[in-house]
Amino acid sequence: MPHPHTVSSHKKEHRKEQYPLPADREQALLMYELMLKIRLFEEQVNELYTSAKMPGLAHLYSGQEAVAVGVCQALRRDDYITSTHRGHGHCLAKGASVDRMFAELLGKAAGYCRGKGGSMHIADQEMGNLGANAIVGGSAALATGAALSSKMRGSNQVTVCFFGDGALGQGVLYEAMNMAALWKLPVIYVCENNLYTEYTPIGETAAGEISARPKAFGIHTETVDGQDILAVYGATQRLVERARQGEGPAFLVCNTYRYYGHHVGDVQRAYYRSKEEEQEWRTNRDPIKLLGARLIENDRATPAEFERIAQRVQTEIEAGAQFALNAPYPDPSEVTQHVYA
Amino acid sequence: MPHPHTVSSHKKEHRKEQYPLPADREQALLMYELMLKIRLFEEQVNELYTSAKMPGLAHLYSGQEAVAVGVCQALRRDDYITSTHRGHGHCLAKGASVDRMFAELLGKAAGYCRGKGGSMHIADQEMGNLGANAIVGGSAALATGAALSSKMRGSNQVTVCFFGDGALGQGVLYEAMNMAALWKLPVIYVCENNLYTEYTPIGETAAGEISARPKAFGIHTETVDGQDILAVYGATQRLVERARQGEGPAFLVCNTYRYYGHHVGDVQRAYYRSKEEEQEWRTNRDPIKLLGARLIENDRATPAEFERIAQRVQTEIEAGAQFALNAPYPDPSEVTQHVYA
Amino acid sequence: MSTLSSQVSSSQVSSGHVASSQTSSGQQATQGTREMTLGQAIREALAEEMRRDPRVFIIGEDVAEAGTAFKVLTGLVAEFGPTRVIDSPISEAAITGLGVGGAMTGMRPVVDIMFGDFIGLIMDQLANQAAKIHYMSGGKLKVPMVLRTTLGATRRSAAQHSQSLHAWASHVPGLKVVLPSTPYDAKGLLKTAIRDENPVVFFEDKMMYQLKGQVPEGDYTIPFGVADIKRAGTDITLVATSSMVQVALAAADLLEPLGISAEVIDPRTTVPLDTQTLIASAKKTSRAIVIDEGYEQYGVTAELASIIADGAFYYLDAPVKRMGAMNVPVPFSPVLEDLTVPTAQTVTDMAKTLCGKA
Amino acid sequence: MSTLSSQVSSSQVSSGHVASSQTSSGQQATQGTREMTLGQAIREALAEEMRRDPRVFIIGEDVAEAGTAFKVLTGLVAEFGPTRVIDSPISEAAITGLGVGGAMTGMRPVVDIMFGDFIGLIMDQLANQAAKIHYMSGGKLKVPMVLRTTLGATRRSAAQHSQSLHAWASHVPGLKVVLPSTPYDAKGLLKTAIRDENPVVFFEDKMMYQLKGQVPEGDYTIPFGVADIKRAGTDITLVATSSMVQVALAAADLLEPLGISAEVIDPRTTVPLDTQTLIASAKKTSRAIVIDEGYEQYGVTAELASIIADGAFYYLDAPVKRMGAMNVPVPFSPVLEDLTVPTAQTVTDMAKTLCGKA
Numbered sequence A, B: 001m002p003h004p005h006t007v008s009s010h011k012k013e014h015r016k017e018q019y020p021l022p023a024d025r026e027q028a029l030l031m032y033e034l035m036l037k038i039r040l041f042e043e044q045v046n047e048l049y050t051s052a053k054m055p056g057l058a059h060l061y062s063g064q065e066a067v068a069v070g071v072c073q074a075l076r077r078d079d080y081i082t083s084t085h086r087g088h089g090h091c092l093a094k095g096a097s098v099d100r101m102f103a104e105l106l107g108k109a110a111g112y113c114r115g116k117g118g119s120m121h122i123a124d125q126e127m128g129n130l131g132a133n134a135i136v137g138g139s140a141a142l143a144t145g146a147a148l149s150s151k152m153r154g155s156n157q158v159t160v161c162f163f164g165d166g167a168l169g170q171g172v173l174y175e176a177m178n179m180a181a182l183w184k185l186p187v188i189y190v191c192e193n194n195l196y197t198e199y200t201p202i203g204e205t206a207a208g209e210i211s212a213r214p215k216a217f218g219i220h221t222e223t224v225d226g227q228d229i230l231a232v233y234g235a236t237q238r239l240v241e242r243a244r245q246g247e248g249p250a251f252l253v254c255n256t257y258r259y260y261g262h263h264v265g266d267v268q269r270a271y272y273r274s275k276e277e278e279q280e281w282r283t284n285r286d287p288i289k290l291l292g293a294r295l296i297e298n299d300r301a302t303p304a305e306f307e308r309i310a311q312r313v314q315t316e317i318e319a320g321a322q323f324a325l326n327a328p329y330p331d332p333s334e335v336t337q338h339v340y341a
Numbered sequence C, D: 001m002s003t004l005s006s007q008v009s010s011s012q013v014s015s016g017h018v019a020s021s022q023t024s025s026g027q028q029a030t031q032g033t034r035e036m037t038l039g040q041a042i043r044e045a046l047a048e049e050m051r052r053d054p055r056v057f058i059i060g061e062d063v064a065e066a067g068t069a070f071k072v073l074t075g076l077v078a079e080f081g082p083t084r085v086i087d088s089p090i091s092e093a094a095i096t097g098l099g100v101g102g103a104m105t106g107m108r109p110v111v112d113i114m115f116g117d118f119i120g121l122i123m124d125q126l127a128n129q130a131a132k133i134h135y136m137s138g139g140k141l142k143v144p145m146v147l148r149t150t151l152g153a154t155r156r157s158a159a160q161h162s163q164s165l166h167a168w169a170s171h172v173p174g175l176k177v178v179l180p181s182t183p184y185d186a187k188g189l190l191k192t193a194i195r196d197e198n199p200v201v202f203f204e205d206k207m208m209y210q211l212k213g214q215v216p217e218g219d220y221t222i223p224f225g226v227a228d229i230k231r232a233g234t235d236i237t238l239v240a241t242s243s244m245v246q247v248a249l250a251a252a253d254l255l256e257p258l259g260i261s262a263e264v265i266d267p268r269t270t271v272p273l274d275t276q277t278l279i280a281s282a283k284k285t286s287r288a289i290v291i292d293e294g295y296e297q298y299g300v301t302a303e304l305a306s307i308i309a310d311g312a313f314y315y316l317d318a319p320v321k322r323m324g325a326m327n328v329p330v331p332f333s334p335v336l337e338d339l340t341v342p343t344a345q346t347v348t349d350m351a352k353t354l355c356g357k358a
């Protein structure tokens, strides 16, 4: 894969609105680095899968990095997130370390869940990550409950509930949104619309306008270009501010795209989407390229800096994977631990 | 109870729109008679309960008669309905006979379900009544499936799904509406908003505008005064016509009120609604009075005719209840019948 | 909705299994006890725990002003206000999930699901979320939540409001399942449930809400996994749960004049299960019947019977018999419904047969 | 979506229980049979039934072009079109309910629920609607629907994608529950399921989709409630379901050289259950182990074991033993996951102990 920060090929997109770069140059570079970390992490996961070193499957987040990072950059460390089967990006964006994540993916005791959770269940409560959920829509009510809890505790925490467009099919989402609206809970529903639920295009699974659904419950709703991290970040900042002020829940639709298959094993995709479509997103809508270009255009960074970041991240990823490969499996006795607290 | 057709006390309401009386005088009188039949049926049910002749409880439909009758008058016999815990009105409006209904309520073998269903589960498939459901929202998907089925069979049947405002809390309703919209199914969701879910006012259980919810799924939605049978009937006719033409699902909000408690045992209601509110609806918004007044204003009927109808209905109700009281219970051996077909 | 007082301290986190007082219901507590109904005992346990721990709150349909459809919670909203006794929309799945999320983040939710029949709507939240979060997270997250719901037939409520579905919950590792059968047990077990660090499903028999019994004032807990010998006997063991405990006790009364001494054992919790006490009793009496109001097929009676048949194998003089609800949807008609549940008479008949006195 | 051909006639309503051909899988059918996988057998059964009866249609997530996540339905949409092989939104509850409504009104839906773990989302539709409508209506309405779903662990899919929850469905009167263990059984049982007038829940082991076996061409059905003796033996009975049948057969192979002759019995349907064959075998061998991949606690093993312990009470030389999945959420880590399910070795060890040869 060409280095994603090779921005020269980036075709300028006509955007309605130009969201400002963060005033803080360091934060902008951090966003870049985090997105790149997710990208390279997922490359490594794919590599582990194809070389048969990872048990099971994984759902790669590649292509959607601006959503996780843009949202989480607008959160405090003690704010909560809930995540999905496609959760590595959320986890990293909320501050997880790559070594323990890889260890979890390989079922090792050093993993975030001592190897018990795996790719679809990483939780990292120290960073406010309440865990990934392999039930589509399964965290909608949990996240809303976390928001109810923080309201009751007066902690001023905000909860972000990440889910895909597929979760719009799950009734519990509407049940939860109704209560969030009734009780003005500090929860932000972030719908990552990547156009497909597994192998079926969104047009076949969702009637009407997505954004009309939360609005019908009286929930403040915005839609952004999920490939533009500045748009995602800017919108989330506003919504978090509202929530902290007690103004209630919000819903953010992020239009985005996954580069790989539904999971690592989904390589023959022609029957549900075209190579051209994939190429178009990779070439012209890549979130890392887009941010890189903005930074260079605005003289906030140089290609050399990107190169240094890439080196650093690549080293971290490789070390993390190596750590995980060398780490021991949990002791067999752990199988009966943690059934009850 | 004063005869409900005593229209003299009817205070003229200011209505935005005057829906026309049916061209056919007989149909108008039939509407009147059916509403009265439901009213008197429920009076009799209450009587059976308070005199300890009916096992269990019942949820009376009194006050909401214009919805069931107005909707069902716009349906063919082979059109389907699904009903709720508050289902006696739907059942009668779709053509059930009072004797077999009373028999069911008393658990007798002559009942519509051989006494196995009781008040909350009367089904009458000969009239297209697919049955009442005691799970709030429980028939949303069933009704949608019946609509899918009639579309597949090319039968041109329409399915009406009755439910209360409380069912708006059940996620499966949104799941079902989404599919109905995607596949343009001939189903009409009729939401009877009687302002309460058991003992809790609608404002505490439903955020936003009710009608915005189906609209968000691209479903054609209308709201009518559920006490005005001509409004209900007129709207349903349009929606049924659309559905038969293949134009897809619709949602009809009927604003209405239940006169009695949530169930026959709910007699102390002051903690959740006032006597004044109840009186206001009974006095000024009674669907039977309203239709009666319209018929007289327009010289379509006379008080004497109403009196004759009332006599006839009262006789039918009394005979039906008597039939049921005298009818035998099912044989004990029936307990293991009908577990499997 | 206001904020709970900031004095929630970790010192209030009690370990769920330590019983501050453990009493066999056999002994009649007299000092500081009052007669009250099972429903009142539930309410008292909730009120005391809510006073004790500001993290405890109640959420459910019609729980506040209405005090639930069964009037069990009457008065709680007056004392604790609508921010701690929360009326919800009719959204069983989501309120359960809200409970899970609240429990994961420092609260102690008590979720009220009106009829046990409705747990079909929440099995994903219970079994895939609540039960698994502690394990999946490698022990980092926990879900200290109580879900109260009901069971029991013969209320003439027909097939969708009469089931006893505790077998479903009992099948799922990660959940604890409680079935109180007396006011005394109800109060003590509910307190234990609220202080437990795990998701606990608490089934209350609707018909037993009016059952009266002695209940101590103030604080006591009853440990999970400790069966209670509700009546001692020597000839046959009647293992009975929830609603069926009274039936078994009545059967024991009928058997006594026939010269059959029945021991009635109430496991009180199906998960964890006190297999020791069940097996020991069966070894002693050499005969056992298991009685439970859930459907007999693939139900709680199967687990209990197979555990006794295995554990007391070399001591049994007769096969272990199971008496569950008849394997039919619950019919409305009283003449049919009454046939579907075990009664003192049918239990007595079975016991007589097993003891060779039929 | 177009309309199905109007020639749907009531003569196509077949009685679900008549087997047009009944074969013990012990005998190798040769004429007109081919080797195929269990997945292919499922597909063939569906294709043949859809050709035979225009009322049969499939609805589920990614069932059409994708042919399901397990590629079991590949090719069906090409033959039958998207109006009979319908891709749905991710709405398990509603598609199940649509199936129920469709079945009530003249269709024969086959609902596809990708992972058996998701039945937590549909238990209300299954247990309160599908299972009860015939009974509640006094026999007037019926629900001839098949719900296909999966079970089985060891795919490294973790706690929410590895469960075997057939005990839940088996607990509910009104449902039938089918667990095929060979390609031959899969085809014959699925045809019976589709022709049955009742809601049938059909659990397929994900790991067995690639299992190969002989399958006859053309039409045959296998009646429900008839257990199959997968291997005859004299010393011990191994009752095994679904995925565990292969485990039991492998254990029998390991036991043979030790001089222990194991009989392997597959009930094939848990509801209705062929109690006769189970009991008769245990009476013959005097020892039994029940093996099933569901959680052991309050699971299918409990029902089967208690039925054998009761029915063969006077013939048993040892307690009936149960081997289910370990009572833990399924862990992701392979080293842990492999410990949670019975294996040929653990079954062999248990059998040796029971036969006094450990």
Ligand SMILES: Cc1ncc(C[n+]2csc(CCOP(=O)(O)OP(=O)(O)O)c2C)c(N)n1
Residues within 6 Å of the ligand: A059, A085, A086, A134, A135, A136, A137, A163, A164, A165, A166, A167, A194, A196, A197, A198, A262, D061, D090, D092, D114, D118, D121
């Ligand atoms: C309740 C439930 N149904 C089905 C699945 C199987 N499944 C896993 S991911 C997926 C598609 C999810 O699509 P979407 O929500 O858009 O997320 P994306 O994969 O596009 O990130 C499905 C159907 C599941 N995990 N949970």
Ligand SMILES: Cc1ncc(C[n+]2csc(CCOP(=O)(O)OP(=O)(O)O)c2C)c(N)n1
Residues within 6 Å of the ligand: B059, B085, B086, B134, B135, B136, B137, B163, B164, B165, B166, B167, B194, B196, B197, B198, B262, C061, C090, C092, C114, C118, C121
């Ligand atoms: C799923 C479910 N939850 C709760 C109940 C208990 N319950 C029965 S009727 C009812 C209120 C229903 O309100 P609504 O839908 O507005 O109908 P109404 O009684 O006003 O006619 C409730 C909560 C139920 N039957 N089903």
Ligand SMILES: [Mg+2]
Residues within 6 Å of the ligand: A164, A165, A166, A192, A193, A194, A195, A196, A197, A198
């Ligand atoms: Mg998607």
Ligand SMILES: [Mg+2]
Residues within 6 Å of the ligand: B164, B165, B166, B192, B193, B194, B195, B196, B197, B198
């Ligand atoms: Mg209402």
